[in-house]
Amino acid sequence: MKKTIQAIILLTFSISATANWFNDDKQKPTQQQEQKTYTLKLAETWPSNFPIFGDTPKKFKKLAETMSNGRLKIRIDSKNKHKAPFGIFDFVKSGQYDLGHSASYYWKGKDINTLFFTSMPFGMTTFEQHAWFEYGGGQELMDKVYAKYGLKSIIGGSSGNQMGGWFQKEINSIADLKGLKMRIPGFAGEIMAEVGAKPINISPGELYTALDRGTIDALEWIGPSLDLRMGFHKIAPYYYTGWHEPGSELQFLVNLKKYNSLPKDLQTILISAMKLSAYQMYDQSEHESAKNWATMKKDYPNIKIRTFPKPVFDALRAANDKLLKKLAASNPLSKEIIESQTNYLRKIRAWTAISDQAYLNSQSK
Amino acid sequence: MKKTIQAIILLTFSISATANWFNDDKQKPTQQQEQKTYTLKLAETWPSNFPIFGDTPKKFKKLAETMSNGRLKIRIDSKNKHKAPFGIFDFVKSGQYDLGHSASYYWKGKDINTLFFTSMPFGMTTFEQHAWFEYGGGQELMDKVYAKYGLKSIIGGSSGNQMGGWFQKEINSIADLKGLKMRIPGFAGEIMAEVGAKPINISPGELYTALDRGTIDALEWIGPSLDLRMGFHKIAPYYYTGWHEPGSELQFLVNLKKYNSLPKDLQTILISAMKLSAYQMYDQSEHESAKNWATMKKDYPNIKIRTFPKPVFDALRAANDKLLKKLAASNPLSKEIIESQTNYLRKIRAWTAISDQAYLNSQSK
Structure with a gap:
């Protein structure tokens, strides 16, 4: 879902802090407002x-x-x-x-x-x-x-439950994640880095080629609703079930x-x-x-649906808990x-x- | 959910068939209508x-x-x-x-x-x-x-996924359903009858007593959202997961x-x-x-969550398919x-x- 983050440079607007205008005034509209x-x-x-x-x-x-x-x-x-x-x-x-x-x-x-x-x-x-x-x-x-x-x-x-992504190789243990080059942005990317994977930012338009040529080993996008048009199922045999969104x-x-x-x-x-x-x-x-x-x-009847084995989830969850604990302590x-x-x-x-x-x-x- | 059907006699109104008034006229409201x-x-x-x-x-x-x-x-x-x-x-x-x-x-x-x-x-x-x-x-x-x-x-x-109901005894095979007196109305009741159970109609206000005294062996209501106030968990140890709604x-x-x-x-x-x-x-x-x-x-930490075993579901599903087939053929x-x-x-x-x-x-x- 965070697909185009890396493709675009964030325009930053210099804006003075705005006040909190919220009020709960439940007045009926005036005749002027009604028209x-x-x-x-x-x-x-x-x-x-x-x-x-x-x-x-x-x-x-x-x-x-x-x-x-x-x-x-x-x-x-x-x-x-x-x-x-x-x-x-x-x-x-x-x-x-x-x-x-x-x-x-x-x-x-x-x-x-x-x-x-x-x-x-x-x-x-x-x-x-x-x-x-x-x-x-x-x-x-x-x-x-x-x-x-x-x-x-x-x-x-x-978007519903997002799929875990398209992989060239099966993930059987946490060792298979070490050094794995994967397009997975955001907080989930931080978790992957924590267990030794290498999250890489690639613009959406280049994802197919990057996966096809082995520049990356895996990527997550959304799920069938929006993955079909991207064509990843033609070049990566393993489709992993979701955990990160x-x-x-x-x-x-x-x-x-x-x-x-x-x-x-x-x-x-x-x-x-x-x-x-x-x-x-x-x-x-x-x-x-x-x-x-x-x-x-x-x-493509040979798409292989896989779910990470329990020890992989245990490691990812431990990394998640560690990062959340850090967040909670800071704010x-x-x-x-x-x-x-x-x-x-x-x-x-x-x-x-x-x-x-x-x-x-x-x-x- | 069909809780009070049997408690009330349906009042029938004598009404001449009404025409199909539906039209798709998307006119803007007139000023008169607006006021x-x-x-x-x-x-x-x-x-x-x-x-x-x-x-x-x-x-x-x-x-x-x-x-x-x-x-x-x-x-x-x-x-x-x-x-x-x-x-x-x-x-x-x-x-x-x-x-x-x-x-x-x-x-x-x-x-x-x-x-x-x-x-x-x-x-x-x-x-x-x-x-x-x-x-x-x-x-x-x-x-x-x-x-x-x-x-x-x-x-x-x-109402979400409705629970399969409160049972006095465990259901281990289709034989356990034979002769089982259960409050389960509607189409699901017909399915239960098809496999040998005895669906019984009891008014909601009498359900607790009926289950407590063994007038019925089991009943379905809704789920925790509305079952709690009925108190069934105090008198029936088995809470079955849903299949019928x-x-x-x-x-x-x-x-x-x-x-x-x-x-x-x-x-x-x-x-x-x-x-x-x-x-x-x-x-x-x-x-x-x-x-x-x-x-x-x-x-009540001893509530026992159970799911019907596969052969029981197979029999219920066969009964369901048979009844649906009959319906499809008739209309x-x-x-x-x-x-x-x-x-x-x-x-x-x-x-x-x-x-x-x-x-x-x-x-x-």
Whole structure:
């Protein structure tokens, strides 16, 4: 998912810190507000017509415009237009754009606590994490992180459980990871480095050739929903199951000053249209993954599905725990978020184990 | 979930068949419509303040009223008021109520094809079924079934994967099911009868006593989210994992004539508020199940989680397939829906197997 990070130089905007404009004033719109049209500009990380990810802001736009009877107008600029896919946070913070569609963990260089709201290695699946966001305190923690930048972050759609990636060789022990050149960015890349692998940054357009020529031994991308078009299944025989992004959630960003200037009905339309588009993106991801996986298997029946053996997971998990411990020690809010996620995961996974997991296992014997 | 069916005598309304009013006219609202207030009456199957299920229409009401700036007023009547929990279909069909909140499979006596839109034994999980509804043709099939009654049905929230029930004795073979007196209504009850069990109808208020005194040997209810308050864990040691309702989805019902009389913006607000409330009910169900399961385990650490052995599932599945085959042969639309669900399940389960299922299994070794 973090596919184009390394391809683009982050444009940095020099912006004075914005105040926290959030207020909970639930006044009815005045007659003037009721007739006023608000044009909101949205900047997305994705290129024009990027499937699934890019469909989500379009769905949001249509819902918001129809529900508001045209009082909200949403103008979407893709990266082709604004040229700064990783400038979304700054765009919306400064008010240059009112809204954004991106992924929270792209901003970890600005604020480490934005890291936790996309997907964490060994963390929650999408349906577990949605419960955390809505009922387990996740949204409140995300508000705490973003409010100080004058921003509100709302769930932006899940890609589902991301696959562990395409490998040229089987991974049978931790020794097989030593020196393995793999395209795997972000926090998962740090974990891989911790156990001796060599995370390498390669731009998306060059990934296929790099894997084909052995410049890299492995790479992770997303899953069948978006891997099919990349063609990796034609050149790498092993497709590993996921562990590093078990439920990657995108984000909508909202400039709070602009949000607070809207009448209450349009505020609710805005947030509801975002959330509904987000839930439906998860449906779309699952649908596209199912469809594309069937196509891949049909055309390339020899794709070998593998899962890392337990000792490999044990080492990766130990590295993960070590890095999280370091994070928690360095920042009280990080500690609070890590504890919330860890406790919630423990509780909800015990339920998943006797419900969906037990059911799926009983039917695949 | 089908908890109160047997407790209440279905009130039948004598209504002339309503025409199919559905039209796709996407006109902008006139100025008159823009100012008009529409009061919509909703009848729900649930008693007042029934948790989770009953919270969903309340959430819908709040969203619809706020987004419409009061132009939509929703009045909710619970079963305490209208006295006919299984009269919702007829209420909304006749226009006595504009909206309903219930479950599609309650209407199988009126139209067998309503059976398929809640949850089918050995069928899809909630996240699989949501993809089917939104992207796999599920909504279109549901429209086909309901349009001839002048109704529209929209997803109404999932209870998650329902547990297989509370048992006094362990089930080690199909012989243990012969003569087993179990409270298990609906299609799953028919499957159980097919393999020799004795499905028995007992009103919800008497279930605890019946299980305690041995009038029945087992019962299914919902899952930890709503089982905790029933207290079954205090008297039945075995809690079986689910197979008969792997993703039970409630439904909103809409009177199409009323729907078509609304301006386009309010139509979209109505449907969006329903869908968003539905997705969030699934989050709430997962959250409450996780929380209540932790409580049950803490207070009664000896609850024994069991899964039917493979030969038992094989027999139940054979019975299920036989009953479905009979249904498909008797009705062309049943055949179309069964084929759509069977094909979609095959495709999406292959994806679930290498994504969420593989991940969950790799982390619980």
